[in-house]
Amino acid sequence: MSLSSKLEPIIESSKDFFSEVQDWLIFLYYYTRKRLIVAAVHFEKGKDVLVDLLLVKRGRYSKHFLNISFLFLIAGAVVGGPAIAQYYPTVGRNISSADIPYSAESTISQEDLTTITDESKKPRFEIFDYEVLKGDTLASIADKFGISVDTIKWANSLKTEKLLPGQQLRIPPVTGIVQKVAPGDTIYSLAKKYKSDAQKIVNFPANDFSDLDTFALNVGQILFIPDGVMPEAAPIYQPAPVPQFIAGAGGKYMWPATGIITQYPVSYHMAVDIANNSAPPIAAGDAGTVSFAGCVRYGYGCYVIINHADGYQTLYAHLSSYNVEVGDNVGRGQVIGKMGSTGRSTGIHVHFEVRKNGVLLNPLSFLK
Numbered sequence: 001m002s003l004s005s006k007l008e009p010i011i012e013s014s015k016d017f018f019s020e021v022q023d024w025l026i027f028l029y030y031y032t033r034k035r036l037i038v039a040a041v042h043f044e045k046g047k048d049v050l051v052d053l054l055l056v057k058r059g060r061y062s063k064h065f066l067n068i069s070f071l072f073l074i075a076g077a078v079v080g081g082p083a084i085a086q087y088y089p090t091v092g093r094n095i096s097s098a099d100i101p102y103s104a105e106s107t108i109s110q111e112d113l114t115t116i117t118d119e120s121k122k123p124r125f126e127i128f129d130y131e132v133l134k135g136d137t138l139a140s141i142a143d144k145f146g147i148s149v150d151t152i153k154w155a156n157s158l159k160t161e162k163l164l165p166g167q168q169l170r171i172p173p174v175t176g177i178v179q180k181v182a183p184g185d186t187i188y189s190l191a192k193k194y195k196s197d198a199q200k201i202v203n204f205p206a207n208d209f210s211d212l213d214t215f216a217l218n219v220g221q222i223l224f225i226p227d228g229v230m231p232e233a234a235p236i237y238q239p240a241p242v243p244q245f246i247a248g249a250g251g252k253y254m255w256p257a258t259g260i261i262t263q264y265p266v267s268y269h270m271a272v273d274i275a276n277n278s279a280p281p282i283a284a285g286d287a288g289t290v291s292f293a294g295c296v297r298y299g300y301g302c303y304v305i306i307n308h309a310d311g312y313q314t315l316y317a318h319l320s321s322y323n324v325e326v327g328d329n330v331g332r333g334q335v336i337g338k339m340g341s342t343g344r345s346t347g348i349h350v351h352f353e354v355r356k357n358g359v360l361l362n363p364l365s366f367l368k
Contacts, residue, residue, distance in 0.1 A: 123268040124173040125206035127155070127222075132167040141169065148175040154230055173206065174266070177228035181217045187346065194228030197262050198346040201225055203269045212298050215346065226266070252366040253285030254333055256316055256352050270360040271315075272367075274339075275349035281335040282350055285314045285366075290328045290336075300351065301343020304336050310356070317351035318342050 130141065138161045142149045152158070155170045155178050163169075172178050177194045179185075191198040201207055202215060204224050210216045217223065259276030263269060288308040295302040300317035304324060307313055320340025330336060341348045354363040 123205075125204075125268070127170050127172055127178065130169045130171045132163045132165055132169060134165045136163055136165075137161070138163065141171075145171050146175075147172060150229065151175045151177075154178075172224065174204065174224060174226045174268070177225040177230070179223045179225055179228075181219055181221045181223050183219050185217055185219075185223075187215050187217065187223075190223065190225055191228075193231060194225050195231075196225050196228040199273060199275075199349065200227060200263050202344055202346050203263060203273075205268055212344070252312075253314060253354065253363075254283060255367055256282050256285055256314075257339055257350050259339075259349070262349060265362045265364060270362065271351050271353045272363045273349050273351055275347060276339060277348055279320060279339045279348050282316050282319060282337045282339055283333045284330045284336050285352075285354075286332045288314075288330060290324045290326055290330060293322050293324050293326055293328075296343065299343050301345060302337070302340065303343075303351075306330060306336075313353075313355040315351075315353040315355070317353075318345045318349060320348075 130145075132141075138149045138152055138158075142152055149161070151172055151174075152169060153161070155172050170178075176196065179190060179194070187198045187201045190196075191201060198215075201223065204226050207224055208218075208221065210218050255274075257274050257276060258280050259274040261272055262275045263271075263273040265272055282304075284306055286306075286308050288306040290304060291307045291313070292303070292305040300315075302319040302322060303315060303317035304319065304322050305313055305315050316337065318340055319337040320342065322337035324330060324336045339348055339350050345351075352363055354361045354366050
């Protein structure tokens, strides 16, 4: 038997072996591929469930994270607030006067309490219903809410002062008239009709206008007319003359201008308005440093703020012009500008404020 005859069975066996190995590898490839595809499908399904679970948990944990962050913000404000208040003025060039509150709360020393008006309640700007209790009278209700008896009578069209328990009364926020605007009404016509002043209507924060340049009204809106009275009633007060600033004053500050007081300090307007159609010069109440001198379109208009000793500030608003700049040192009685009617103003006057550490104080306590 030749050698080739002997090797032929071996070669055939080898071919069969390699063929089986090849078939096995092909099978292994397709089997592995199939298993990987199945595993991937299951992984995707499981991943979706895991993602949903993590999203739920994230909301749970983010709540705690936000709470902790809020506590850090409060702590930062408490620690950093005094430093910011110390190094920055109350009003800056880019701050709108509409953002400046007419009242604020702060800790005031015992010394300061002797020079300010004690305001026991925050200003109220809405009408609300009050149910008459047994023993109530118009006088007691008026005293309770700090308004006049006539204001309650006019708001409820009462002809007598007799009240019954359970009776509902509309209580306006201020002494005066509550008026539903009719076609043709203006702040000037209503002020004249109800013996008030147009500037008082503009000063009341709850009064809104369709045009802040002309103070136009919307027909049907509710308008508050502070200190207004019915046409047949007597005025609540007559404007009192203001001493000339050149004569000096017995208080801490000099009067800033000559004229008449058109609005006295009230809870929502802790300032004194002094009007004079001749537009006299405005004088600094006392020596100090100018911390703001500029104009905004609405609100205070053109105004000046002067920093005085012991944390006091005086503010002079609605000026037609000013002749000082930030950083200027001014003396007591020095002219800082001219009275005007810029900003939220209906006539020539100066709006004068006194503050200490950002808290609005009654200026008459410092001028008398």
